[in-house]
Amino acid sequence: MSPDQLVPIARTAAEMSYSPYSKFRVGAVVVGSDGETFTGANIENAAYPSSSCAEATAINTAVAQGVRKIDVITVACIDAKDVDGAYPCGRCRQIMSEFGVETVIVTAGDGSEVREHTLDELLPYQFEL
Ligand code: THU
DSSP: OOHHHHHHHHHHHHTTOBOTTTOOOEEEEEEETTSOEEEEEOBOOSSGGGOBOHHHHHHHHHHHTTOOOEEEEEEEETTOSSGGGOOOOHHHHHHHHHTTOOEEEEEETTSOOEEEEEHHHHSOSOOOO
């Protein structure tokens, strides 16, 4: 699937965000190796560290359905002003690494600016066992 197809799916997923504390809605869509897609949104908690990022929600949803290899993840921070403020956190980059993510697409605001990276660019020297 192309970024043009994936960005609207991630943006729609962001509308499902439960983010009463930050009011920063994030959505993600992952594409598994068989082409199936899974979405997620950030889910916050009054005990802040118990929150889940959108990327982790989407990846964990896919993995719980049996997916073990994810090719692409698209992340939409619809409340971010610009794409510089829309990049995945370090923890999510490590979770992406575990499931073989190759391509990370990021977008912010209205989705007009879209950037595409390899995970190797965002997380060099990945830790694996
Ligand atoms: N967040 C994500 O879901 N993904 C990101 O890539 C960056 C941050 C969430 C975590 C928290 O719910 C809110 O955005 C503000 O940090």
